[in-house]
Amino acid sequence: xxxxxxxxxxxxxxxxxxxxxxxxxxxxxxxxxxxxxxxxxxxxxxxxxxxxxxxxxxxxxxxxxxxxxxxxxxxxxxxxxxxxxxxxxxxxxxxxxxxxxxxxxxxxxxxxxxxxxxxxxxxxxxxxxxxxxxxxxxxxxxxxxxxxxxxxxxxxxxxxxxxxxxxxxxxxxxxxxxxxxxxxxxxxxxxxxxxxxxxxxxxxxxxxxxxxxxxxxxxxxxxxxxxxxxxxxxxxxxxxxxxxxxxxxxxxxxxxx
Amino acid sequence: xxxxxxxxxxxxxxxxxxxxxxxxxxxxxxxxxxxxxxxxxxxxxxxxxxxxxxxxxxxxxxxxxxxxxxxxxxxxxxxxxxxxxxxxxxxxxxxxxxxxxxxxxxxxxxxxxxxxxxxxxxxxxxxxxxxxxxxxxxxxxxxxxxxxxxxxxxxxxxxxxxxxxxxxxxxxxxxxxxxxxxxxxxxxxxxxxxxxxxxxxxxxxxxxxxxxxxxxxxxxxxxxxxxxxxxxxxxxxxxxxxxxxxxxxxxxxxxx
Numbered sequence: 001x002x003x004x005x006x007x008x009x010x011x012x013x014x015x016x017x018x019x020x021x022x023x024x025x026x027x028x029x030x031x032x033x034x035x036x037x038x039x040x041x042x043x044x045x046x047x048x049x050x051x052x053x054x055x056x057x058x059x060x061x062x063x064x065x066x067x068x069x070x071x072x073x074x075x076x077x078x079x080x081x082x083x084x085x086x087x088x089x090x091x092x093x094x095x096x097x098x099x100x101x102x103x104x105x106x107x108x109x110x111x112x113x114x115x116x117x118x119x120x121x122x123x124x125x126x127x128x129x130x131x132x133x134x135x136x137x138x139x140x141x142x143x144x145x146x147x148x149x150x151x152x153x154x155x156x157x158x159x160x161x162x163x164x165x166x167x168x169x170x171x172x173x174x175x176x177x178x179x180x181x182x183x184x185x186x187x188x189x190x191x192x193x194x195x196x197x198x199x200x201x202x203x204x205x206x207x208x209x210x211x212x213x214x215x216x217x218x219x220x221x222x223x224x225x226x227x228x229x230x231x232x233x234x235x236x237x238x239x240x241x242x243x244x245x246x247x248x249x250x251x252x253x254x255x256x257x
Numbered sequence: 258x259x260x261x262x263x264x265x266x267x268x269x270x271x272x273x274x275x276x277x278x279x280x281x282x283x284x285x286x287x288x289x290x291x292x293x294x295x296x297x298x299x300x301x302x303x304x305x306x307x308x309x310x311x312x313x314x315x316x317x318x319x320x321x322x323x324x325x326x327x328x329x330x331x332x333x334x335x336x337x338x339x340x341x342x343x344x345x346x347x348x349x350x351x352x353x354x355x356x357x358x359x360x361x362x363x364x365x366x367x368x369x370x371x372x373x374x375x376x377x378x379x380x381x382x383x384x385x386x387x388x389x390x391x392x393x394x395x396x397x398x399x400x401x402x403x404x405x406x407x408x409x410x411x412x413x414x415x416x417x418x419x420x421x422x423x424x425x426x427x428x429x430x431x432x433x434x435x436x437x438x439x440x441x442x443x444x445x446x447x448x449x450x451x452x453x454x455x456x457x458x459x460x461x462x463x464x465x466x467x468x469x470x471x472x473x474x475x476x477x478x479x480x481x482x483x484x485x486x487x488x489x490x491x492x493x494x495x496x497x498x499x500x501x502x503x504x505x506x507x508x509x510x511x512x513x
Contacts, residue, residue, distance in 0.1 A: 058513070061341075061345050062345075063341065063344060063345065063512070063513045064512035064513060065510075065512065084345065084346065084347050085347050087345070088345070089341065089345040091338050091341050092338075093337075093338055095334075095337050095338060095339035095342075096339065096342065097267065097270075097271040097339075098271070099270075099271050099274035099275060100267065100270065100271060100274075104267070104270070108263060108267045109342075109346070111259060111260065111263030112260055112263060112264070112342075112343060112346040112347060112348045113346050113347045113348075114259060114260065114347065115347050116347065145274075
């Protein structure tokens with residue numbers, strides 16, 4: 001019997017053009033992107049600064065709409081909002097209300113996501129909040145105002161929110177930025193936990209070592225164009241790893257926009 | 258509805274812990290209390306001064322809070338990406354906008370209520386009169402400020418951090434002194450139709466804040482005053498719905 005596999009994310013010939021002012025020619029941030037993130041995989045998104053990673057991620061999270069093409073999330077077109085019930089996103093720079101405590105922020109997050117938390121008893125939610133904060137090393141700060149938090153601690157709080165919600169699809173944009181080595185190790189542990197629970201993770205990064213450690217596949221993008229999607233299993237026993245392939249692709253003859 | 262109230266509630270909670278607002282509130286309360294020093298006036302005149310001065314101060318503080326809160330919680334949060342916390346959750350952009358609007362109104366109402374409460378108490382202890390006008394005027398001021406909040410929310414999603422408050426203040430002033438603009442247009446030698454258009458725009462098309470005065474309530478009998486308040490409420494609700502509706506429609510299509 002043939003089982004239909006629903007992909008977590010499908011970019012179908014997606015382009016995004018920007019124009020800064022009337023005199024300027026439109027610039028393509030993403031060009032004809034065709035990329036598939038399979039359900040249950042950890043998919044890395046690699047590229048130089050300004051390659052179009054954030055633009056692609058923002059389109060997948062409905063923060064911006066594509067100029068052309070379609071995006072499907074769990075088989076549904078991104079125009080339907082329902083898929084947001086299954087998705088969580090952490091932006092590159094994370095900001096929260098300054099004078100709220102992590103516990104209040106988590107309660108706020110619960111109120112914003114009624115489909116994910118609806119019906120969960122309050123006591124169980126309290127336990128989940130404590131567990132998430134404990135796992136991210138923020139439990140002793142649970143009653144401190146966020147204004148006292150460093151960038152890394154805010155990033156940890158964002159991860160705690162993801163742990164609290166356990167979405168089917170976790171989208172992270174440069175999650176390692178601002179994290180100390182402990183924080184990076186925690187981040188990778190969380191990604192591995194998601195993978196173990198058959199959840200999908202799609203994350204962009206500049207750090208090839210992060211990607212090599214946790215990803216199943218990685219897509220490399222340059223000047224808005226997808227160059228290649230690599231299956232990391234193919235590189236397990238090769239002396240020249242993903243880094244060598246990445247550098248080779250980056251030095252290739254793709255024209256600048 | 259739960260998501261809208263949550264967004265409003267946490268905006269309120271965040272604002273009430275902000276030392277800037279606490280300081281502003283304290284200063285306003287002290288200034289109004291300073292009117293006690295005007296005891297060299299006759300009783301009635303002193304009460305009148307306290308009411309006029311206090312309500313003007315409450316109105317100004319409320320306008321500042323509406324502008325500041327809406328711009329900082331809508332425009333600034335979009336710029337700093339803090340808004341993604343809400344916008345990538347199960348809450349829609351309309352939830353975000355209406356929730357922020359509601360929170361800003363609630364916090365402004367809380368502050369304005371304290372000042373009107375203070376006026377009420379001062380007048381009561383001074384002359385033993387229950388100043389029901391201060392209760393009604395509080396309501397009228399809040400109706401007016403809700404429209405200012407909607408205007409600011411509209412410009413916060415359609416323009417920048419600098420332009421949004423500037424345009425909001427401009428339309429707030431135009432709503433109060435639109436007749437001066439018509440007068441200036443007439444004086445400049447413009448044609449009949451330009452003057453009429455200006456009159457129509459400032460009087461009917463744009464929010465007209467000249468209606469928001471306690472004058473009618475004080476001079477009319479009970480039925481007349483109640484009718485006027487009901488009409489004013491309808492006017493404010495309609496204006497809020499139109500402006501917030503337009504803001505939500507634009508915001509839904511916007512790239513963030």
